[in-house]
Amino acid sequence: MRASHFPFPSHAMPTQLAALKQWVESVAGLTQPQAIHWCDGSDAENAKLIDLMLATGDLIKLNEKTHPNCYLHRSSPSDVARVEHLTFVCTSKEVDAGPNNHWMSPADAHAKMDALYAGCMRGRTMYVVPYCMGPIDSPLARCGVEITDSPYVVANMRIMTRMGAPALARIEREANFVRGLHSIGDLNPDRRFIMHFPEELAIQSFGSGYGGNALLGKKCHALRIASYQARNEGWLAEHMLIVGIENPKGETHYVAAAFPSACGKTNLAMLIPPEGYRRDGWKVWTVGDDICWMRPGSDGRLYAINPEAGYFGVAPGTSAKTNPNALAMLNKDAIFTNVGVTADNQPWWEGLPEGVPVKDWQGRDYDKANGPAAHPNSRFTVSAVNCPSYTAHAEDAQGVPLSAIVFGGRRESLVPLVFEARDWTHGVLVGAAMASETTAAATGAVGVVRRDSMAMKPFAGYNFGDYFNHWLSFDKPGAKLPKVFHVNWFRKGSDGKFLWPGFGDNLRVLEWMLKRVGGDAGAVETPIGHIPKADDLNTAGLDLPAAVLDQLLAVDRAGWQAEMQAIGEYFAGYGERTPAPLAAEQQRIAASLS
Ligand SMILES: Nc1nc2c(ncn2[C@@H]2O[C@H](COP(=O)(O)OP(=O)(O)OP(=O)(O)O)[C@@H](O)[C@H]2O)c(=O)[nH]1
Numbered sequence: 001m002r003a004s005h006f007p008f009p010s011h012a013m014p015t016q017l018a019a020l021k022q023w024v025e026s027v028a029g030l031t032q033p034q035a036i037h038w039c040d041g042s043d044a045e046n047a048k049l050i051d052l053m054l055a056t057g058d059l060i061k062l063n064e065k066t067h068p069n070c071y072l073h074r075s076s077p078s079d080v081a082r083v084e085h086l087t088f089v090c091t092s093k094e095v096d097a098g099p100n101n102h103w104m105s106p107a108d109a110h111a112k113m114d115a116l117y118a119g120c121m122r123g124r125t126m127y128v129v130p131y132c133m134g135p136i137d138s139p140l141a142r143c144g145v146e147i148t149d150s151p152y153v154v155a156n157m158r159i160m161t162r163m164g165a166p167a168l169a170r171i172e173r174e175a176n177f178v179r180g181l182h183s184i185g186d187l188n189p190d191r192r193f194i195m196h197f198p199e200e201l202a203i204q205s206f207g208s209g210y211g212g213n214a215l216l217g218k219k220c221h222a223l224r225i226a227s228y229q230a231r232n233e234g235w236l237a238e239h240m241l242i243v244g245i246e247n248p249k250g251e252t253h254y255v256a257a258a259f260p261s262a263c264g265k266t267n268l269a270m271l272i273p274p275e276g277y278r279r280d281g282w283k284v285w286t287v288g289d290d291i292c293w294m295r296p297g298s299d300g301r302l303y304a305i306n307p308e309a310g311y312f313g314v315a316p317g318t319s320a321k322t323n324p325n326a327l328a329m330l331n332k333d334a335i336f337t338n339v340g341v342t343a344d345n346q347p348w349w350e351g352l353p354e355g356v357p358v359k360d361w362q363g364r365d366y367d368k369a370n371g372p373a374a375h376p377n378s379r380f381t382v383s384a385v386n387c388p389s390y391t392a393h394a395e396d397a398q399g400v401p402l403s404a405i406v407f408g409g410r411r412e413s414l415v416p417l418v419f420e421a422r423d424w425t426h427g428v429l430v431g432a433a434m435a436s437e438t439t440a441a442a443t444g445a446v447g448v449v450r451r452d453s454m455a456m457k458p459f460a461g462y463n464f465g466d467y468f469n470h471w472l473s474f475d476k477p478g479a480k481l482p483k484v485f486h487v488n489w490f491r492k493g494s495d496g497k498f499l500w501p502g503f504g505d506n507l508r509v510l511e512w513m514l515k516r517v518g519g520d521a522g523a524v525e526t527p528i529g530h531i532p533k534a535d536d537l538n539t540a541g542l543d544l545p546a547a548v549l550d551q552l553l554a555v556d557r558a559g560w561q562a563e564m565q566a567i568g569e570y571f572a573g574y575g576e577r578t579p580a581p582l583a584a585e586q587q588r589i590a591a592s593l594s
């Protein structure tokens with residue numbers, strides 16, 4: 001990075017770490033901020049930032065009686081989701097980024113970004129945000145520093161990560177951190193790029209203030225950079241929720257599940273058991289709702305942490321009926337982005353049974369003709385401890401042991417409600433072959449089926465061929481790997497309605513999985529995996545016609561032949577980097593279907 005005139009003396013910096021001082025100094029030289037603020041994460045600092053944003057209109061205070069300490073942020077209308085076409089992985093060799101990523105050479109990317117950053121913070125304050133992804137004392141955690149000119153980003157990073165003084169202390173001890181540079185620039189979509197330099201452990205983001213584009217601890221660090229780091233260090237960084245299921249005997253089993261963006265991770269992580277289950281004593285505990293870092297423990301099991309400290313969740317569709325835990329945690333201390341508001345200044349989104357929006361997400365008077373009041377990708381940011389189902393095990397330094405890994409997508413046809421992989425290699429195939437209909441979480445067409453291996457298509461920081469190989473490598477002597485399953489809550493009938501009730505009732509499917517892990521539930525063997533028979537699932541109290549359940553559990557052979565063929569073609573796209581065991585597994589299943 002080019003360092004020109006440097007306005008701030010480095011002896012004034014609150015750190016002794018030379019590498020950090022030099023980097024901050026060179027960024028300030030390039031971006032020319034008016035002031036530099038090192039974030040300590042304190043309440044006083046946060047209060048000052050909130051006041052500042054209320055004064056500039058970056059935040060709007062919501063109803064203090066119904067939503068104490070809650071704020072609304074309206075983003076630029078052209079800046080409402082992740083931008084996958086402007087997101088690049090800049091490895092020295094293009095093949096290392098793989099066909100799954102957009103690639104730019106590090107030299108070209110640096111030249112482009114340096115030109116955009118030159119003087120971009122003139123008149124602005126540059127915030128230096130040290131953060132830790134994961135419990136601060138966890139050996140699985142990793143640290144980063146985000147430099148940003150957006151106070152909104154600082155306030156969100158404070159909720160989403162362990163940010164401030166303790167993180168800085170760890171960074172100084174380890175002298176190893178991910179360097180994230182972010183500027184909202186002028187929010188011009190033509191001058192917007194999200195660049196990743198995995199070999200340098202660096203991220204550079206310009207021109208967006210939104211979610212995964214700007215809160216660099218989240219998708220950029222905890223998935224793209226971390227997945228690369230994880231491969232080198234023998235662990236996995238995944239787009240997965242982590243949930244604890246406590247049965248009536250008081251035993252808790254942890255499950256990690258990968259679903260693409262806006263496909264139900266937050267909802268499953270905060271599931272409320274159906275009435276009968278609650279009576280019997282079932283409980284559900286939330287460890288994480290979006291990202292999971294895991295590695296084998298000394299006993300051979302996989303242990304997982306949630307690297308995040310908060311939730312950046314989809315607002316529309318969140319209601320007392322679908323996700324009461326999420327709704328309950330949004331009553332205080334939350335930041336809402338791009339939702340509508342009611343006449344008495346309460347946040348509002350589609351799916352809430354009560355309340356009437358008077359302003360839409362752009363601040364216009366609400367008019368149905370303009371579309372929904374809340375943007376379909378409108379979000380809330382809230383601390384994890386606010387969630388009624390939060391478990392203190394989310395702070396366990398060693399992580400929680402996993403009993404099952406679940407893959408899933410949004411598929412209105414073909415894919416059964418649930419099936420179980422025969423073994424780890426088959427499980428990796430099931431994850432790698434995942435496909436889902438696209439959603440509003442990224443810009444672009446919605447509802448198009450695309451392959452989204454392990455829900456990581458937008459997030460793997462390296463070639464998927466190498467990534468599949470890395471997944472396969474966990475199957476080694478002494479490993480006690482979790483069982484792997486695939487679910488689909490989104491099958492539709494000919495009337496276009498969902499066939500499965502979903503939400504809390506998904507516990508019925510999780511119960512079957514955990515019984516399979518314990519060896520006491522039935523299933524039939526099919527070419528695509530083990531599927532429960534209708535009476536292997538507990539459907540007591542459900543209004544689900546037997547014919548619908550049969551439809552949900554059926555294997556359409558002709559449809560699956562076509563699917564396996566498409567999967568084979570998809571793997572072929574990774575050429576010689578496609579692991580041979582995966583290609584063999586695909587061929588074996590294709591053959592057994594014909
Ligand atoms: N039909 C049906 N819809 C669901 C179910 N679970 C979640 N949804 C809907 O799917 C949408 C997204 O759900 P989330 O739980 O926020 O998705 P997510 O995977 O956490 O999304 P990201 O934060 O983008 O990664 C919401 O509109 C939910 O209401 C389910 O079991 N059945």
Ligand SMILES: O=C([O-])CC(=O)C(=O)O
Pocket residue numbers: 081082210211212213218219260261262290312441442
């Ligand atoms: O990253 C974001 O903007 C939100 C998110 O969780 C996703 O899209 O998966």
Ligand SMILES: [Mn+2]
Pocket residue numbers: 239260261262290
């Ligand atoms: Mn996500």
